[in-house]
Amino acid sequence: MPELDPRTPVLIGVGQIIDRFGEEGYEGLSAVDLAARAASRALDDAEADTRGIAQAIDTVAGIRQFEISTPGAPAPLGKSNNYPRSVAQRLGADPRRAVLEVGGGQGPQHLVTELAGNIAAGRSRVALIFGSEAISTARALAQSPQKPDFSETVDGSLEDRGFGLKGLISMELANHGLTDAPSQYALLENARRQRLGLTKTEYAQQIGQLFAPFTAVAAGNPYASAPVKRSADELTTPTETNRPIAEPYGRYVVARDQVNQGAAVLLASVEAARELGVPESKWVFVHGHADVRERNLLDRPDLSASPAAQLASKAALDMAGITTYNVSTWDFYSCFPIPVFNAAIDGLELSASDPRRLTLTGGLPFFGGAGNNYSMHAIAETVQRARKEPGSFGFVGANGGIMSKYSTAVYSTTPKQWQQDLSHHVQELVDAPAAVPQVSRANGWATIETYTVKHDREGRKVGIVIGRLENTGERFVAMGLENDQEILTLLNSDEPIGQRVWAVSTGPGNRVTTTAERAQALLPAKPLAIRGDYEYITAEREGHLLTVTINRPEARNSLFPPAHEELAEVFDAFFADRDLWVAIVTGAGDKAFSAGNDLVYSASGKPNYIPESGFAGLTSRRGMTKPVIAAVNGFAMGGGFETALACHLVVADATAQFALSEVKVGLVAGAGGVVRLPRAIPEKVAYELVLTGRRIGAQEAKDLGIVNRTAPAGQALAAAKELAAEIMENSPTSVRVSLEVMEATRGIADVVDAVTARTSAFDDLMSSADAIEGLTAFATKRAPQWKNQ
Structure with a gap:
């Protein structure tokens, strides 16, 4: 070894484990047990005093399991309250620091880079990183009467970095069916196919040729979840077992998440490694590394590529001072074909038939998509191969989100001083292009920019399109209309991209079909008339006055999409009717005007949206050229308060309570509350009410100027009608x-x-x-x- 800074980080141990459900030797291990087994093997792999190593560990970092990577996701067999320390405890370690990483497949490589940097800076000496998934066990035993309980509570500090979902999910994407990874990756895949000028058949062949060698690697990997060698045709030919998921993907080419796997990596400073007696033959150095973030999906200038992954890959090689010709082993994150195509084929100009292969494990669809932890296995394999071929170089590319976060590194046994991260220079290149203009409500002729068709297990299909409006060039996302065979036929044609479609904005979101006439036939305009058969509201005409009552007293008149739709419809009719001059909106019963958003419905996972005219059909409505009076009886909370603020006048009875209470349930008064309240009352008071969620009564609201008139309990509607009568004495x-x-x-x-x-x-x-x-x-x-x- 040449003279090295004693703080130079080295990888000194790696370990992996698999617990295949239903096979001989299956143990039904929890995620904690899987990680502890893998970590124990990593300590053993260092070929030194494992007890001494465990006691020397000052930092442990765990990769999030899928069940703790999404808000509200269930853990059917229970979970640890402190995953990193649960694993450390089993090893006899008592680290100073415990980290639970953000979600995303970039996590393992990112943590290796980060903790190696901490070691180089003297903030750590020995660090252990691990991750695991027991998804297969959880799914198999969740309904078992004798299901195991994997719950455990461990004391100690935890640096929980959160879900890491910022920029990856949005209401707009969710409302258009883009909540799953396959459909979002399929959009990118189809855009790439069109950019290359390939037919669907030709591109399917490329996918098969890319992944067939992966299956061969998986077939020989003892830790693989699906060790079956398949041909290119097998991978891309639809069958009962290879059913369509999201075009162009069948089940065989998407990440396999039904796994029980764990992996761990042990790092130390050169000084600590020597003190612990780790043989130098076990040391593996990080020669180059980069961490880059791609722009949010709809912001990307080119939906067919991720410059972040390509630039991060080149940056790691440049830092290592090598080219692609010097690399002996590759492992590119392969949850779907396009991350491999993008980084390896398009970015580094490698070949799918490269004799070095583009994976060491077999890839996520075949080795197994061990949640966010796949690349820990790739790093472990890379370290093992580097030791077998001293002086060789191995590359790992780890992908997170929707080709959103990319972490790369180059490994070798050749000694190398640690180099500081220079990713910020690469990030500037990714962020430099101008933003793509977008619109949330799309109407008119548009051109398909990319698309997919989602298939469920029952054979139902839904088309999803990202398009550009012809008159503005703005990008939007849309779905096909239910039971619209014409749009499915178009999307199944030889080349849908570039074809014209007609976009229509609806309450649930944008919809596309083939022509304006087709849209009108499938979405006929509702007549602008007051009906007598609303389900969630009532509407009563008295001369020139319309009284609209939110009629959900059992739910404190809280609102959900069907109620919003009825309110939007009735107010559309009100503003169009020349004989109606004033409207009053109130709530049924004596408990609430409206408690705002129906949180029970929101938590159900069903589509949650408001119409284009806003909450209660009012908060985003333009052209309110007739007076609308809120008659507030009882609670006006959250969206209920926002509805009142959107009205021209407010009458409140003695029981009225107003609050923008969203902050108390982790939400924001996004239906106009945070905008209208500071414009309606003194700004400092508005800050207080928004940030505390504090309730105010009718008199305080009147003193602040929110309420025009107060009335005795139960008399809000009567007082509002008196106010309406005064208005209607005047010229409409x-x-x-x-x-x-x-x-x-x-x-x-x-x-x-x-x-x-x-x-x-x-x-x-x-x-x-x-x-x-x-x-x-x-x-x-x-x-x-x-x-x-």
Whole structure:
């Protein structure tokens, strides 16, 4: 060994384990037990005093299992409250620091790089990283009457880094069926196929040719979950077992998550390794590394590629001072074909038939997609191979999210001083291109940018499209309409990308079909009329007054999509009806005006959305040129308060309680509360109410200017009708024009500019029948007869 900084990090031990369900030797190990077994093997692999190594470990870091990677995900057999320390305890280790990494397949490589850097900086001497999944056991035994209990509680500090989902999930994607990895990766895969000018058949052949060698590697790997060698045709030919998932993917080419696997990596400083007696033949150095973040899915200029992965791969090789010709072993993260195509084929210009193979394990569909921990196995294999071929170089590329986070490293037994991370320079290149213009509500002719068709187990299909509006170039995501065979036929054609579709914005989200006429036939416009058969509201006409009552008293008049749709419909009809001049919205019963969003429904996992006109059909509505009065009886919480704020006037009875309570349940008053409240009351008071979720009563609300009038308990509606009657004594045309002018000048800061702003409203008013009637009635000393004309 040349003279090395004693703090130079080295990998000194690796370990793996598999516990195949139903096979001989199956033990039914928990995730903690699997990780502890793998970690124990890593300590043994160092060929030194394992007890001394365990006592020297100052840092343990665990990879999140899938069951703790998503908010609300179940752990059917229980889980540890402190996964890293549970594993450490089994090893007899008592580390100073315990880390639970964010979700994502980049985690293992990222942690190796991070903790190696900590060792180089003197903040650590011996660190252990591990991960595991017992998904197969959990699925098999979840309903068993004798199911094991994997719950455990361990004391000690934990640095829980959270889910790491920022930028990876959104309501917009979720509402358009993009909650699963296969469908999102399929969008990228199809975009790549079109960029290369390949037919669907030709591209399927490329997928098969890419992954067939992976199956051969898996077939010879004792830790593989599906050690079966398959041909290219087998991989891409649909069968009962290779059913379609999301085009172009069948089951055989997507990551296999039904696994029981664990892996661990042990790191130490050169100084600590010598003190512990680890033979130098066990030492493996990190020669190059990079961690880069790709832009969010819909922000990417090119949906067919991930520059982040390509640049991170090249950066690690450059740091190591080598080229692709010097690398002996590769392992590219292969949850789906495109991460391999992108990094290895497109980025590094390797070949699918490269004799070195593009995987050491067999890849996620065949070796096993061990949750977020796959690349720990890849690192373990790379270390073992590097020791067998001293002086050789091995590359690991680890992918997380939707080709969103990429971590890379180059390993070798050749001694190498640690080099500081330079990924920020690469990140600047990824972030440099201008943002892609986007629209959440898409209407009109558009061009398909990419697409997929999702298949469920019952054979149902749904098309998903990312498109560009022809008139603006804005990108949007949409689904096909239910039972629309024409859009499925288009998506199944030889080349859907580049084809025209008609986009329509609906409450649940954007929908696409083949023509405007087809959209109109499948989504006929609802008549603008007040119905008598609403399910969740009631609507009553009294002359020129419409009273709308939210009719879910058993749920404190909380709202969910079907109720929002009815409210949007009734207010559409109200604003279109010339004979209706004022509307009142209130809540049924005496407990609540509206408790806001129905949190029970939201937690059900069902599609949750609000219509284009907003919460209760009001909070995002433009052109509210007729007065709407909120008659608040009882609780107006969260979205209920936001609904009241969206109304022109508010009447509250003595029982009224107002609060933007979203912060108390981990949400935000996103239906206008955080915007409207600071504009309605003193800003500092608004901050307090938003940030604390504090309730205020009717009188305080009136003092702040939120409420116009108060009434005795149970009299909010009666008082609101009195206020409506006062308004309806006046010209409805004048009322409408007054609201128009107030709204049009709201954003003009200078008072004189606002007063003198050009508008046709006053001219329209002076030529109206109501203006003439008002002046005539005044002159002749009679009551005016308003015509609303």
